Amino acid sequence: MLLDRNRNGSEKQWRVRRDGKDKVTGGHAFLTDMGFPRMLYGRVLRSHYPHAIIRSIDLSAAEKLPGVAAVLFHKDVPGLNAFGIADPNQPVFCDSLVRYEGDALAAVAAETSEIAEEALQLIKVEYDCLPVVDSPEKALSPQAPQLHPEGNILHETEYVRGEIEAVFADCAMIVETTYETPRQMHTYLETEGGVFVPEDSGSLTVYAPTQHGYKDRMQLARILAVPEEAIRIISSPAGGSFGGKDELNVQPYGALLALRCGRPVKIHYSRSESVKAGLKRHPMTVMMKTGADADGKLLAHQVDIVSDTGAYATLGGPVLNFATEHCLGPYRIPHVHIKGKAVYTNNGVSGEFRGFGGNQVIFALEGQLDRLAEKLQLDPWELRRINVREPDDPGPLGQRIVPTDGPRQVWEGIQRSPLWKKRKRSDGTTGKVPWIKAGTGVALAMHGSGLGYGIPDPGGGSLRLNENGKIEAAFGHEEFGQGLLTTIEILLQDHFHCAAEDLEIVIGDTDRVPPSGSSTASRTTNSVWQALNNVREPFLAAVYRKAAKLTGIPEIRLQTGPGGIWTTADCGGDKKNLLKRVITYKQLADQGANEPVFSTKFHYPLTPDPIIGAHYLYTSIAVIAAVEVNLLTGMVKIAGLDHCVAAGPVINPPGYLGQIEGGSVMALGFTTMENAVMQEGYYTTKNLDTYLVPTIFDVPEFQQVDAVEELISGDDFGPRGVGEIGTVAIAPAIVSAIRQATGKWLTALPVSPEQLVAADAVISSYLQPEEADRKEKGRDN
Amino acid sequence: MNRPEKSPLLEKTADFSLNFSLNGSQLYLQVPPTRRLVDILRRDLRLTGTKISCEIGRCGACMVLIDGKAFNSCLTMAYQCQGKQVTTIEGISKDGLDVIQQAFLKEGGFQCGYCTPGMIISLKAACLARVSPDFSELKEALTGNLCRCTGYGGIHRVLRRLSSDQNESGRRAVGKDRDADSSAER
Ligand code: FES
Numbered sequence: 001m002l003l004d005r006n007r008n009g010s011e012k013q014w015r016v017r018r019d020g021k022d023k024v025t026g027g028h029a030f031l032t033d034m035g036f037p038r039m040l041y042g043r044v045l046r047s048h049y050p051h052a053i054i055r056s057i058d059l060s061a062a063e064k065l066p067g068v069a070a071v072l073f074h075k076d077v078p079g080l081n082a083f084g085i086a087d088p089n090q091p092v093f094c095d096s097l098v099r100y101e102g103d104a105l106a107a108v109a110a111e112t113s114e115i116a117e118e119a120l121q122l123i124k125v126e127y128d129c130l131p132v133v134d135s136p137e138k139a140l141s142p143q144a145p146q147l148h149p150e151g152n153i154l155h156e157t158e159y160v161r162g163e164i165e166a167v168f169a170d171c172a173m174i175v176e177t178t179y180e181t182p183r184q185m186h187t188y189l190e191t192e193g194g195v196f197v198p199e200d201s202g203s204l205t206v207y208a209p210t211q212h213g214y215k216d217r218m219q220l221a222r223i224l225a226v227p228e229e230a231i232r233i234i235s236s237p238a239g240g241s242f243g244g245k246d247e248l249n250v251q252p253y254g255a256l257l258a259l260r261c262g263r264p265v266k267i268h269y270s271r272s273e274s275v276k277a278g279l280k281r282h283p284m285t286v287m288m289k290t291g292a293d294a295d296g297k298l299l300a301h302q303v304d305i306v307s308d309t310g311a312y313a314t315l316g317g318p319v320l321n322f323a324t325e326h327c328l329g330p331y332r333i334p335h336v337h338i339k340g341k342a343v344y345t346n347n348g349v350s351g352e353f354r355g356f357g358g359n360q361v362i363f364a365l366e367g368q369l370d371r372l373a374e375k376l377q378l379d380p381w382e383l384r385r386i387n388v389r390e391p392d393d394p395g396p397l398g399q400r401i402v403p404t405d406g407p408r409q410v411w412e413g414i415q416r417s418p419l420w421k422k423r424k425r426s427d428g429t430t431g432k433v434p435w436i437k438a439g440t441g442v443a444l445a446m447h448g449s450g451l452g453y454g455i456p457d458p459g460g461g462s463l464r465l466n467e468n469g470k471i472e473a474a475f476g477h478e479e480f481g482q483g484l485l486t487t488i489e490i491l492l493q494d495h496f497h498c499a500a501e502d503l504e505i506v507i508g509d510t511d512r513v514p515p516s517g518s519s520t521a522s523r524t525t526n527s528v529w530q531a532l533n534n535v536r537e538p539f540l541a542a543v544y545r546k547a548a549k550l551t552g553i554p555e556i557r558l559q560t561g562p563g564g565i566w567t568t569a570d571c572g573g574d575k576k577n578l579l580k581r582v583i584t585y586k587q588l589a590d591q592g593a594n595e596p597v598f599s600t601k602f603h604y605p606l607t608p609d610p611i612i613g614a615h616y617l618y619t620s621i622a623v624i625a626a627v628e629v630n631l632l633t634g635m636v637k638i639a640g641l642d643h644c645v646a647a648g649p650v651i652n653p654p655g656y657l658g659q660i661e662g663g664s665v666m667a668l669g670f671t672t673m674e675n676a677v678m679q680e681g682y683y684t685t686k687n688l689d690t691y692l693v694p695t696i697f698d699v700p701e702f703q704q705v706d707a708v709e710e711l712i713s714g715d716d717f718g719p720r721g722v723g724e725i726g727t728v729a730i731a732p733a734i735v736s737a738i739r740q741a742t743g744k745w746l747t748a749l750p751v752s753p754e755q756l757v758a759a760d761a762v763i764s765s766y767l768q769p770e771e772a773d774r775k776e777k778g779r780d781n
Numbered sequence: 782m783n784r785p786e787k788s789p790l791l792e793k794t795a796d797f798s799l800n801f802s803l804n805g806s807q808l809y810l811q812v813p814p815t816r817r818l819v820d821i822l823r824r825d826l827r828l829t830g831t832k833i834s835c836e837i838g839r840c841g842a843c844m845v846l847i848d849g850k851a852f853n854s855c856l857t858m859a860y861q862c863q864g865k866q867v868t869t870i871e872g873i874s875k876d877g878l879d880v881i882q883q884a885f886l887k888e889g890g891f892q893c894g895y896c897t898p899g900m901i902i903s904l905k906a907a908c909l910a911r912v913s914p915d916f917s918e919l920k921e922a923l924t925g926n927l928c929r930c931t932g933y934g935g936i937h938r939v940l941r942r943l944s945s946d947q948n949e950s951g952r953r954a955v956g957k958d959r960d961a962d963s964s965a966e967r
């Protein structure tokens with residue numbers, strides 16, 4: 001199904017977002033927009049060096065500055081002085097050692113942010129500088145200073161099957177390439193921030209975006225040494241996150257300052273602080289050696305992944321696990337040896353980012369297939385067909401998965417893109433000027449959803465008729481732009497045939513929602529879909545029982561509808577015609593005691609095979625990219641990007657489309673321009689003047705998104721999330737298109753225009769064709 | 782809503798009487814002459830529809846209209862607003878939703894919505910600058926506005942709707958540009 005308004009433009013399907021009106025009028029209160037009476041402003045002091053011993057910290061001058069309410073450092077942390085989702089090894093405040101320039105040493109709350117800023121300047125810190133470990137290579141050298149008690153390796157992975165060495169000897173063709181990927185920044189337009197409000201009851205309310213409110217509550221309780229129930233986390237809405245706000249950022253500082261001062265405290269990072277302290281995508285070096293027989297059958301695949309995880313752990317381990325699983329793609333490869341290392345350095349912290357380690361290795365893997373195809377003189381798309389998995393094949397790590405024909409469906413489906421016709425035109429001419437060359441490239445990928453084996457991955461939700469007569473659905477999830485509220489609205493209306501106004505959807509508030517797991521890993525759509533399926537029947541049964549009692553009409557003739565409960569004409573089967581509304585939701589709610597809450601808890605679908613990180617549900621994508629490369633400047637214009645996605649039924653068409661379009665452009669940035677450059681442990685990129693993200697002039701005006709909804713029969717796992725899949729196969733498609741246009745294979749991202757500029761002689765032939773002609777003739781004579 | 786917050790630093794250096802019109806009402810404020818307009822709006826007046834993201838004029842989240850033209854409020858100082866008419870996103874929908882706002886709603890021109898007020902202001906300025914701007918003129922108006930969520934897919938749909946709405950109303954033929962646009966879309 002092509003996702004566009006003309007094909008599925010009914011009001012039901014192409015509806016205005018539930019949070020839409022407030023977003024276009026400026027009335028939408030982001031959490032960083034909030035203000036409270038007597039609110040103070042907080043600031044954090046960052047390290048002056050990427051690696052140093054702290055000799056002393058003197059807060060006294062800052063404390064004396066008029067307008068300063070509190071200055072805190074490591075001795076003021078009552079509980080665990082550390083945070084980190086997977087492994088809490090990042091200090092809230094450093095006490096003896098700083099490991100990167102974003103490390104926090106102290107925090108100030110003051111009457112204005114200007115005073116807080118001034119106070120930061122008055123804090124005196126004495127350091128003894130240490131050698132800076134600014135690359136994984138340095139970190140792995142035997143003489144390297146050790147950054148953590150466990151050394152410089154956060155996590156290692158290894159996966160072996162078959163007899164790789166022996167089989168390489170039999171391969172007709174082998175390609176071996178090392179790929180490098182950049183330190184991409186999430187660049188959510190709303191930087192990290194929030195407001196922290198101590199309540200009269202002694203509890204603390206946190207208004208700060210995250211992707212898992214309950215996880216923040218757990219981490220904060222551990223830091224503050226208070227029971228989790230003493231903290232309320234309001235975590236939604238967010239002005240973008242893309243994985244980057246899942247980990248704690250301002251929360252420890254805001255919470256500690258607010259509790260110390262007994263006043264609300266707001267912290268909102270400037271962009272440059274966000275660059276310095278915020279997470280990035282793991283830069284990876286991926287070596288791949290891949291061999292095939294003369295017919296193009298893949299035989300052996302050797303992979304060595306090194307990721308720069310920066311100064312602290314956060315999710316560096318799980319990201320590497322994900323990369324390890326995804327470097328095999330949707331292909332049958334009998335002999336495999338993968339090794340991965342996540343390495344600590346004194347660079348900025350790398351962590352969770354849309355695609356979660358898949359983007360880097362899929363760029364490498366698809367590059368290998370293109371190179372093999374070229375050497376074997378096979379069509380690269382044909383090479384993929386030869387090797388693509390069968391629906392019942394096990395998952396990449398040999399685990400059982402929900403059977404999927406997604407890779408074959410999208411392999412086929414992408415050929416319906418209008419760009420496909422341009423694919424074979426390989427001479428590169430554009431019919432414009434001779435120095436602009438065109439090319440197209442195609443890539444295929446499969447991406448796991450959910451957190452994978454070995455990590456608790458709970459789902460849940462609840463439903464009730466609330467005092468206001470609304471059907472209230474509550475989930476511990478967050479809205480950061482993806483359109484979750486509308487997806488829930490559509491699902492609820494499908495279940496209850498009610499009006500959108502009959503609904504109250506509660507998310508992102510730990511006092512009002514049940515735990516539902518994280519809003520990450522492309523899991524949320526599937527998780528809310530399951531939850532509603534579980535609670536629908538008991539909820540309806542209770543509603544009908546009560547309505548029957550109040551109206552005297554038998555339950556069998558009742559049906560939820562707009563505004564309340566209706567009688568129906570029995571048309572047989574599931575379909576019923578609404579005749580007359582007999583009682584409103586409000587009347588129903590007003591009668592008798594509080595309505596019961598129907599809730600559900602479950603585990604996200606999980607492979608039965610105990611292989612750490614292995615996934616069970618997969619989605620697939622094929623991408624075709626069309627580029628135009630200017631050989632005078634080396635600049636690459638992305639002229640087209642079309643997608644075919646297999647992720648089960650589409651619930652919210654504009655939401656789905658937006659995820660693919662937005663994910664794709666984010667990956668276009670990763671491929672062609674984005675890199676937060678670090679030198680000797682310092683970010684040289686400090687703001688959006690040097691960190692470039694795509695503008696409206698850098699993207700195709702139209703992207704075709706074709707959604708394959710059919711699942712294999714017997715697959716009743718429903719819709720999969722598409723938050724990440726749109727990002728994972730863009731880079732290889734673009735790089736392959738550049739190869740076709742220029743004859744150059746690029747291995748490092750973002751692509752460097754310098755590498756694409758034509759040789760001087762070629763340039764002069766473009767610019768002075770007559771002279772070149774004359775020379776040519778001279779030579780002939 | 783429009784009550785200035787008390788700030789010791791403000792009081793300390795307040796030496797300038799700013800007199801300007803904001804969303805149609807006349808305001809008098811005592812502020813440092815160099816205080817950034819974005820801080821006056823977001824902090825002093827608690828008008829938070831105007832966003833802040835880069836503070837160096839690169840993202841457009843902070844756009845406001847000053848005498849009908851789009852300005853980055855992070856780069857505009859108090860004294861530059863003296864006697865001017867400033868309109869923020871809150872002032873755009875005073876008499877109901879503007880057609881630009883309606884287009885964003887109908888076409889899904891946003892996800893998180895953080896860039897949206899700035900986008901709407903920039904387009905509003907383009908519509909004020911000339912009658913019925915065409916697709917490419919509208920697009921040009923967004924040169925300084927970044928969006929990280931949508932990939933500009935929804936925003937391109939907004940621009941197409943805006944330029945075709947104008948076309949339908951017959952005030953100016955923009956068909957040529959739209960043809961060029963749709964050929965780019967194949
Ligand atoms: S905040 Fe003003 S342009 Fe970015």
Ligand code: FES
Nearest residue numbers: 892894928929930
């Ligand atoms: S909608 Fe989020 S930045 Fe544009």
